[in-house]
Amino acid sequence: MEMAERLQKLRRKAGYSQEQTAELLGISRQAVSKWESGQGKPDLDNLACLTEIYNTSADYILSGIEKNMETPVPEKSGLSPEVRKMLCSLAVIAGTALVIPFLSGCIYSHNYDKNGNEMDREQVEETIDDTIENIKDMPNFL
Structure with missing residues (x-):
């Protein structure tokens, strides 16, 4: 599966239209359409936002591989x-x-x-x- 297909699949799974996704990103619907048709790719800022919107990793969006590397949570020291x-x-x-x-x-x-x-x-x-x-x-x- 290509990145364009993954973007479309993630958007649909999240329950958003192209218009809604575009609004969340502050871009045009046509830009989202281009990504999903393989005519363009999101820049780094939009990629970072897409990971939040679709609750997935940039690795999955870019390569289709979900890396399950657990990052240890550092212990809090001192007072908040x-x-x-x-x-x-x-x-x-x-x-x-x-x-x-x-x-x-x-x-x-x-x-x-x-x-x-x-x-x-x-x-x-x-x-x-x-x-x-x-x-x-x-x-x-x-």
């Missing part, structure tokens, strides 16, 4: 990108949950200075600003 993203999001949320109470503690505990003397509003605001600057200067601060 989705899991990594989720863990990063959780870390940001947890970090935020720790920083907010710390900052509010700074605000409320700084109504008094180190000697226990009550501070006025301007002194409290200055202490808060200093605390925020100290936090920003910490290594690895986001």
Whole structure:
């Protein structure tokens, strides 16, 4: 069986018309017709798409031989990108949950200075600003 015959057989087996196959590939129906009549052959991009559409290998389309070489599936190592993203999001949320109470503690505990003397509003605001600057200067601060 020639490649043209295999293409026609695969298309019919998949239940597609030439028009439907052409639409899936983004080409004209006439191009599909030429392949199936032996007047032309699909380029590599279309061949790759045909293997997906017809659920077969390029080896079978080109030569009629289906190679049953099992490719070992590599073991996954590490975390998937989705899991990594989720863990990063959780870390940001947890970090935020720790920083907010710390900052509010700074605000409320700084109504008094180190000697226990009550501070006025301007002194409290200055202490808060200093605390925020100290936090920003910490290594690895986001």
